[in-house]
Structures are given as structure tokens and as C-alpha cells.
Amino acid sequence: MRRIHARLAAPAAALALLLAAGCTSGTGTGSSSAGASSGGEKEQLTLAFETDVYGWDPSNQPGYQNWQAEAVWDQLVFCDANGKLTPGLADTFEITDQNKTIKAHIREGVKFSDGTPADSAAVAASFEFVKSSGGATNDYKGIKIDTPDAQNISISWPTPQPVLASKACNPKIAPAAWLKAKKFDVPVGSGPYVLDTAATTTGSVYTFTKNENHWNAANYPYKKLVVKVFANPAAAVAAMRTGQVDAGLVNQSDVASIKGSGLEVKLFQGQTTRLLLTDHLGKKVPALGNLKVRQAINMVFDKDAMAKNLYQGNAEPTPQVFRKGTDAYIDGMQDPYPFDVDKAKQLMADAGYPDGFSLELPTIAGQNFETLMPYVTEQLAKINIKAKQVPLSGANAIGDLLSGKYPVVLWQLGNLGNSALQIYIESTPEGWWDLEHQPDKYVDSRWEQLGTADAATSKKLQQEINQYQVDQAWFAPMVYTGTNFAYKADKVAIPTESDQEALTPKLRDFK
Amino acid sequence: MWLSLAKNLLRSLAVLLVVTFATFSLMFGNGPGIAKAVLGLSATPEAVQAEVVKLGLDRPLVVQYVDWLGHAVRGDLGRSFYTGESVSSALANRVPVTLALIVIALLLTAVFSVILGVTAAVRGGWVDRTLQIVSVLGTAVPAFIIAIALVFILAIRWKVFPATGYVSPDVSLVGWAASLVLPVTALLIGAVAGAAQQFRTSVLDTLSRDYVRTLRARGISEREVILRNVLRNSAAPGLTALSLTMIALLGGAVFIEQVFALPGMGQLANASAQINDVPMVMGTVLVTIVIVLVVNFLGDVGITLLNPKARKR
Numbered sequence: 165m166r167r168i169h170a171r172l173a174a175p176a177a178a179l180a181l182l183l184a185a186g187c188t189s190g191t192g193t194g195s196s197s198a199g200a201s202s203g204g205e206k207e208q209l210t211l212a213f214e215t216d217v218y219g220w221d222p223s224n225q226p227g228y229q230n231w232q233a234e235a236v237w238d239q240l241v242f243c244d245a246n247g248k249l250t251p252g253l254a255d256t257f258e259i260t261d262q263n264k265t266i267k268a269h270i271r272e273g274v275k276f277s278d279g280t281p282a283d284s285a286a287v288a289a290s291f292e293f294v295k296s297s298g299g300a301t302n303d304y305k306g307i308k309i310d311t312p313d314a315q316n317i318s319i320s321w322p323t324p325q326p327v328l329a330s331k332a333c334n335p336k337i338a339p340a341a342w343l344k345a346k347k348f349d350v351p352v353g354s355g356p357y358v359l360d361t362a363a364t365t366t367g368s369v370y371t372f373t374k375n376e377n378h379w380n381a382a383n384y385p386y387k388k389l390v391v392k393v394f395a396n397p398a399a400a401v402a403a404m405r406t407g408q409v410d411a412g413l414v415n416q417s418d419v420a421s422i423k424g425s426g427l428e429v430k431l432f433q434g435q436t437t438r439l440l441l442t443d444h445l446g447k448k449v450p451a452l453g454n455l456k457v458r459q460a461i462n463m464v465f466d467k468d469a470m471a472k473n474l475y476q477g478n479a480e481p482t483p484q485v486f487r488k489g490t491d492a493y494i495d496g497m498q499d500p501y502p503f504d505v506d507k508a509k510q511l512m513a514d515a516g517y518p519d520g521f522s523l524e525l526p527t528i529a530g531q532n533f534e535t536l537m538p539y540v541t542e543q544l545a546k547i548n549i550k551a552k553q554v555p556l557s558g559a560n561a562i563g564d565l566l567s568g569k570y571p572v573v574l575w576q577l578g579n580l581g582n583s584a585l586q587i588y589i590e591s592t593p594e595g596w597w598d599l600e601h602q603p604d605k606y607v608d609s610r611w612e613q614l615g616t617a618d619a620a621t622s623k624k625l626q627q628e629i630n631q632y633q634v635d636q637a638w639f640a641p642m643v644y645t646g647t648n649f650a651y652k653a654d655k656v657a658i659p660t661e662s663d664q665e666a667l668t669p670k671l672r673d674f675k
Numbered sequence: 676m677w678l679s680l681a682k683n684l685l686r687s688l689a690v691l692l693v694v695t696f697a698t699f700s701l702m703f704g705n706g707p708g709i710a711k712a713v714l715g716l717s718a719t720p721e722a723v724q725a726e727v728v729k730l731g732l733d734r735p736l737v738v739q740y741v742d743w744l745g746h747a748v749r750g751d752l753g754r755s756f757y758t759g760e761s762v763s764s765a766l767a768n769r770v771p772v773t774l775a776l777i778v779i780a781l782l783l784t785a786v787f788s789v790i791l792g793v794t795a796a797v798r799g800g801w802v803d804r805t806l807q808i809v810s811v812l813g814t815a816v817p818a819f820i821i822a823i824a825l826v827f828i829l830a831i832r833w834k835v836f837p838a839t840g841y842v843s844p845d846v847s848l849v850g851w852a853a854s855l856v857l858p859v860t861a862l863l864i865g866a867v868a869g870a871a872q873q874f875r876t877s878v879l880d881t882l883s884r885d886y887v888r889t890l891r892a893r894g895i896s897e898r899e900v901i902l903r904n905v906l907r908n909s910a911a912p913g914l915t916a917l918s919l920t921m922i923a924l925l926g927g928a929v930f931i932e933q934v935f936a937l938p939g940m941g942q943l944a945n946a947s948a949q950i951n952d953v954p955m956v957m958g959t960v961l962v963t964i965v966i967v968l969v970v971n972f973l974g975d976v977g978i979t980l981l982n983p984k985a986r987k988r
Contacts, residue, residue: 219759219760299716300718365768366758368841398826400839405831408840558951559950560951597716
């Protein structure tokens with residue numbers, strides 16, 4: 165009997181500890197971002213992050229929701245919500261030489277977290293690094309860098325760059341020696357925060373302490389930044405509802421329960437739901453080479469009903485893919501393809517496809533396809549287009565989607581604040597979302613002119629491209645939509661939206 | 676006995692090689708896909724090809740596997756393709772979380788399933804019927820559903836326990852325990868339901884043996900018969916049930932760690948598998964196999980020690 169008692173002692177002790185913990189813990193593990201400390205500073209900002217960090221290789225950092233990278237690294241210049249340059253490590257800068265060169269003056273006295281100076285040599289090394297490493301090497305092909313002294317730098321591309329601003333504001337600035345060593349276990353930068361490795365558990369919680377010497381420290385009111393990883397959206401919602409985190413992205417289906425828990429939800433309309441009809445020449449699917457077929461596809465979607473029913477009102481019908489207020493956006497554009505299935509059928513018959521045709525539509529889990537795809541395939545079937553869904557998954561999913569194998573893709577693709585960048589990505593043969601990479605004289609010639617255009621001409625050219633794409637039905641735009649960002653309004657303010665992707669607030673937007 | 680255990684050990688090594696090679700094979704041939712995912716959407720075909728070579732994914736399957744195995748034997752499990760994090764370091768952080776979760780769940784499962792199984796077998800009647808109904812329910816409801824219900828009631832509604840997250844015992848022992856209460860409970864219900872049934876069946880079987888009747892006829896108290904003889908003789912099948920439960924808990928931890936945002940090995944395995952992060956996947960698979968083999972081995976040792984017949988083999 166005594167032996168049995170002894171065997172039971174360990175689990176009994178474990179149980180006792182667990183029960184005691186329940187009695188004493190309460191919800192004390194919540195974030196402690198409540199109070200503002202003296203001098204307008206706040207104690208802690210705790211954010212929910214829906215995937216783990218991508219490591220600390222500065223050449224391989226996604227732009228979307230990447231608060232960790234924003235925390236630890238400065239950039240030479242920053243891009244604002246419209247893609248316009250604002251000061252960064254450089255306090256002054258100018259774009260010269262017909263959009264081929266950016267000249268910048270680097271702030272004096274800035275140091276990296278390892279104590280080395282953040283000077284022109286470090287900026288040069290950082291640009292050289294992205295030229296040879298990571299996924300954006302093509303953007304920096306052929307650049308020449310001149311550093312006349314420690315504070316001045318000039319970076320030149322071989323040809324005029326329509327999106328030079330975006331290329332200038334991407335590289336993270338890090339010390340040359342650190343980049344050369346390529347040991348990226350702990351980030352070294354001159355950003356507004358420094359990673360606290362002792363309080364960080366990789367894959368779970370990343371803790372940063374404020375860099376009080378940062379040149380823009382006043383813009384970052386929180387003394388401590390904590391980013392918690394939630395691979396499961398339900399876990400993130402539970403953490404928000406119990407006060408463990410202050411802010412984070414939530415799914416549309418969770419918006420009501422989040423609001424019921426006293427949090428605010430801000431809709432970022434950074435996406436335009438659309439079908440991409442990129443086989444304009446009909447090389448993969450001959451029918452898509454016919455304008456009337458592409459126009460017919462545009463006319464089978466009831467955009468108003470989609471916004472109201474599929475998106476529960478959190479969407480806005482649109483006939484164009486570009487964001488409102490951007491250079492390419494055309495004010496007052498009437499929908500040239502209003503919902504009219506009968507007319508769509510007539511267009512298909514006129515094009516010689518009264519019996520329709522077949523195509524494959526790729527799907528990837530977690531892209532809202534559960535709601536959208538049934539409607540899209542059903543509407544296409546009304547003009548006898550038989551859409552077969554092809555599920556894509558794993559590491560290959562995005563690569564397969566962009567491979568050109570599928571000339572028609574349904575996607576909630578970004579509408580960028582910098583519409584020239586959006587044209588580059590979606591409509592030029594080099595663009596990764598121009599899936600078939602087919603040349604087009606009208607668009608390509610205007611793209612070339614954009615390289616040397618002044619602001620007014622640039623706007624005119626971009627709107628011409630937009631109008632042309634609408635006339636040629638390169639897309640079947642449906643609605644503006646985006647992401648839902650929940651936050652504790654009594655602790656966190658988000659007065660600005662400076663992300664040109666408009667999907668989450670930037671770190672600099674949290675007040 | 677030692678020969679039997681040595682055979683088991685050799686068998687375990689063979690299983691380890693077969694499973695790791697099979698896992699490696701399943702991820703083979705996806706070099707460009709992985710490289711594209713590592714570099715991002717805008718990567719050019721040239722950059723993708725260069726990355727394939729850099730990661731060593733252009734080599735034949737057997738060469739890659741032997742290379743991995745050779746390094747693994749020397750304790751070098753490589754680095755994540757995506758984050759560059761050392762696999763050994765990631766596992767060192769994650770394995771203790773998962774082990775804490777499943778070891779506590781297993782210990783509690785052992786306690787509750789023995790108590791419930793023995794009580795049901797000995798008492799019979801409505802106690803037994805109730806246990807059976809509860810067991811069926813406990814087994815039928817998936818752990819993640821129980822987990823969501825626990826979070827809603829005990830974390831969101833009553834605010835008794837934290838909804839998510841993990842606190843290291845180095846930081847706070849009470850915080851550590853609090854962070855494990857709900858995940859352990861979610862795992863525990865199904866595990867106890869299954870194991871208690873096994874114990875009940877085993878005890879009933881032992882109770883029907885002639886020697887139990889003889890002991891009772893000799894006037895030995897029922898309490899002593901149960902605790903000294905029946906329980907000991909029912910222990911071997913129970914131990915087998917518990918070792919299987921441990922393995923099931925390991926599988927269940929993958930989902931439970933997601934629901935509670937615990938930085939354990941299950942979460943790492945799931946995330947790595949989705950993006951074909953070969954070194955991370957291989958690291959988590961290796962540790963999982965080792966845990967399973969160790970549990971099986973210890974189970975065999977336990978059964979051998981408890982069962983005189985097994986000792987003679």
C-alpha cells in the first residue's frame with residue numbers, strides 16, 4: 165500500500181500544482197500595455213502575429229505584417245502609404261538623373277545595436293547584399309554605388325526606374341561585417357527597437373526593448389514591444405478576448421465576437437477581389453484571347469450582391485483594380501460590365517463560344533475561397549465555362565499559382581498605394597502577378613515612358629493603362645476588400661495608415 | 676531477457692532508419708518549389724536555381740539522405756531553410772514544452788484511469804455503466820473541440836486560466852503550471868477515457884482467475900486482494916495501454932499546441948511540414964521517433980519486470 169502511495173505521489177503533486185496554479189493565476193498573463201509611463205511613453209505593446217518570423221536574414225523579409233523587421237532595422241528611406249519617399253536613416257535625399265539615381269545624406273551619429281556606425285559604408289553594403297542575395301536580386305541588377313564620404317551616398321540604376329522609390333525603400337540597413345559573416349541568429353540594426361534575446365522564445369514570443377537613441381524615438385511610444393506568434397486564428401482571438409494581446413489580424417468570421425469583447429476592428433481595404441485573365445493572347449486557353457469572352461466573364465458577377473452577401477457588407481463593388489486616390493485610379497468610372505448574364509451569353513455566342521469551354525481554377529486554403537469559389541464557378545457555369553477547381557498546397561502552392569500553368573486565377577490581390585508598383589507587378593512582362601508574362605505594346609510603351617515621366621505625366625500614363633486594362637478586360641474586378649485588424653481602443657491608437665499595402669498598421673502607426 | 680531487449684533495440688534502430696528515409700523521400704524532388712518559397716514571389720528563375728544549389732536540393736535523394744544522416748549522427752541536424760535557425764537549438768527550446776505537456780498528461784492519465792478502471796470493474800452496476808458511457812463520450816469528442824470549449828469557459832468566460840501561451844518554469848513555476856492546465860486537461864479527457872476502459876477490462880479478466888477465488892476463499896480481505904494481487908497482475912496490459920496512450924498524446928499535442936499557441940514540437944512540426952522545411956521536419960520526425968521508441972522500450976522493460984514469463988524469454 166505504501167508503495168502504491170509512493171507511485172501516486174508524483175502525479176498527485178503535478179495535479180496539485182496545476183490546481184494551485186488555477187487558483188492563483190487568474191488571467192495574470194495578459195499584456196501589461198495599459199498605463200502610459202511618464203513623458204508620454206507607454207509601457208508595452210503586445211501584437212498577435214499569424215506566422216513565425218522569417219528569420220533575421222535582411223535580404224529575405226516580407227513586407228506584409230513584418231513588425232519584427234521594422235523594429236530592428238532602419239531603411240535608407242521609407243515609403244509612405246502612397247509609395248512616396250520619407251526620411252529614414254537618410255535625413256535628406258533626392259532622385260535625380262531621370263529616375264536613375266537616388267542621392268542621400270545619412271544622419272550623423274547613428275549607431276547599430278553592436279555599436280558600429282550606421283554610415284554610408286553600411287548602406288552600400290546593405291544594397292550590395294540585396295543585389296546578390298534573397299528574392300529581389302533582379303530589382304538591384306547593375307546598380308552602382310558611390311560613397312564620397314561617410315555621410316553621403318549615391319545609388320544608380322543603369323536605366324530609368326518607374327518604381328525607383330520602392331526599390332530604394334526596401335533594403336534593411338545592417339553593418340557590413342555582420343552581412344558578410346551571414347550569421348543571422350540575432351539581428352543587428354539601428355531600428356527603433358532591439359531584440360531582447362533573453363525574453364524571446366523563437367517561434368512563440370519575440371520581445372524588443374526600445375532603442376532610446378533612435379533618430380525617431382518619439383514616434384515609437386512603447387518602451388517594450390512583444391510579438392506573439394499564433395499559428396491558429398482561434399488562439400489569436402482567444403488571446404485578444406482575454407487581454408493577452410493588444411492587437412492583431414482577425415478573420416471576418418471572428419469580427420462580431422471580437423467587437424463583443426470590447427475591441428475595435430479596423431478594415432484595411434488593401435485588396436481587390438478579381439479574376440486575373442492573363443492569357444490575353446489565348447496561348448493557353450484560346451477562348452481567352454477573344455475580348456468578347458473576357459468581357460462576358462466580367463458580366464456574370466453581381467458585385468453588389470457579392471459585397472452584401474459574401475462579404476457581409478465589408479466590401480465595396482468596383483470596376484477597376486486600383487485603389488481609390490492613387491495615380492492610376494479613375495474617378496467616376498462607370499462599370500462598363502454591369503451584371504447581365506443574358507448579355508454575357510450573347511457575347512460568348514458572338515465570340516464563337518456558345519457552348520463555353522473548360523479551365524482550371526487553382527485554390528489555396530485560407531484565401532477565403534471557401535466562400536468565393538462556389539459563387540465564381542457557379543456564375544461561370546451560366547455562360548458554359550466549366551471551371552475545375554485545383555487545390556494547391558505546401559511549399560509549392562504560390563510557386564505553382566504564379567507559374568503560368570493557370571491562366572485564370574481568382575485572388576484577393578493587393579491594391580497598392582503606389583499604383584505604378586502595382587502596374588509593374590501585375591501588368592508588365594516582368595511582373596510576377598502577370599502570370600503569362602505576355603507583352604503588350606500599349607502597356608509596355610507607357611511603362612517605359614513612366615521611367616522618365618514627371619508627376620503629372622506619370623498620373624496620365626497610369627490612368628491610360630488602367631483604362632486600357634478595363635477596356636481589354638485583363639481582369640474581372642469584383643470588390644475592394646481587405647483585412648480586419650482588431651485592437652484595444654482604450655490602450656492603443658492607430659491614427660495613421662502608412663502601409664502602402666494597406667493590410668495592417670506599420671509599427672510606426674501604433675500610438 | 677537481455678537478449679530480448681537487445682533485439683528490441685536493434686529493431687528500433689531499423690525503424691528509425693526506415694521512417695527517416697521514408698520522410699526524406701516524401702519531401703524529395705521539390706527543390707525549386709522550396710527555393711521559390713524561401714526567396715519570395717519576386718524571385719527570378721536564376722535566383723531560384725541558385726538557391727536550389729545553395730540548399731543542396733539538386734543532389735540525388737540517397738546522397739542528400741546520407742549527408743543528413745551523417746551530420747545527424749554527429750549531432751548536427753542542420754539549419755532551417757527559411758529562418759536559418761539551428762534545428763538542434765529549435766528542438767532544445769520546443770521539446771521540453773511538448774514533453775511537459777504529455778508527461779503530465781500521461782501521469783494523470785495513469786492515476787485516473789487506474790482509479791476509474793478498478794472502481795468500475797470492482798463495483799460493477801451503475802458505476803461501470805456510467806464509466807462506459809463517459810468513456811465512449813470522452814473518446815468520441817476530439818481533443819481540440821474539448822480544448823476550444825475549455826478556452827471559452829475557463830479562460831474567456833470565467834477568466835481562471837490563461838487562454839494561450841507558455842511560461843517557462845525558470846520564469847515562474849506557478850505561471851508554468853497555469854499555462855499547462857487547459858492543454859493538459861484537453862489531452863487528458865480522451866486519454867483517460869481510453870486507458871480506463873483498458874484497465875477495467877484487464878482487472879475484470881484478472882478477477883475472473885482461479886487464484887483470485889482462492890485468495891478470497893482463504894479469507895484475505897477484498898482490499899488486499901485488489902491492491903496486492905489483482906492490480907499487479909493487471910499492470911502489464913495496463914502498461915501497454917499507457918505506452919500507446921503516450922504515443923497518442925504525442926499526436927494530440929500537434930493540435931493542442933496550435934489551439935493554445937504553445938511553442939512545442941508539434942507546432943514546429945506542423946509549420947515546417949507545410950512549407951517543406953526539410954531540416955526542421957527531419958529534426959522533429961527524428962525526435963518523435965526516438966520518443967516513441969524509448970517509450971516502447973521502457974514499456975517492454977516494465978512488462979518484462981512485471982511478468983515472470985516474459986523475463987524467461
